Amino acid sequence: xxxxxxxxxxxxxxxxxxRKAFGDDQNLPVIVEFYAxxxxxxxxxxxxxxxxxxxxRTDISNSPExxxxxxxxxxxxxxxxxxxxxxxxxKAGLDLVLPADVKEIQExxxxxxxxxxx
Numbered sequence: 001x002x003x004x005x006x007x008x009x010x011x012x013x014x015x016x017x018x019r020k021a022f023g024d025d026q027n028l029p030v031i032v033e034f035y036a037x038x039x040x041x042x043x044x045x046x047x048x049x050x051x052x053x054x055x056x057r058t059d060i061s062n063s064p065e066x067x068x069x070x071x072x073x074x075x076x077x078x079x080x081x082x083x084x085x086x087x088x089x090x091k092a093g094l095d096l097v098l099p100a101d102v103k104e105i106q107e108x109x110x111x112x113x114x115x116x117x118x
Contacts, residue, residue, distance in 0.1 A: 049106075
């Protein structure tokens with residue numbers, strides 16, 4: 001996915017589950033970035049460098065239910081889902097900076113994809 005798509009509480013669950021019905025070859029993990037406008041400088045901008053993943057962004061002010069359900073306390077927070085299940089979380093520290101880089105996130109994506117192969 002080259003450009004991020006914004007999601008809200010209204011479509012959050014459907015987006016993290018939408019690929020569940022497809023075969024394994026199309027069943028990619030989904031990353032959701034929990035974003036906050038006040039911390040725009042620290043949002044994740046390297047989505048075009050990630051492979052084999054579907055990416056969405058949600059503003060925490062538009063997704064209070066998802067924020068609560070997944071216990072998001074800091075923004076940015078990235079959650080990788082597979083088949084609608086939370087697999088891996090990367091969250092900003094007190095400095096509001098995401099501690100993970102592209103390489104670490106891609107390794108996590110690859111690990112999830114490889115684990116689902118038979």
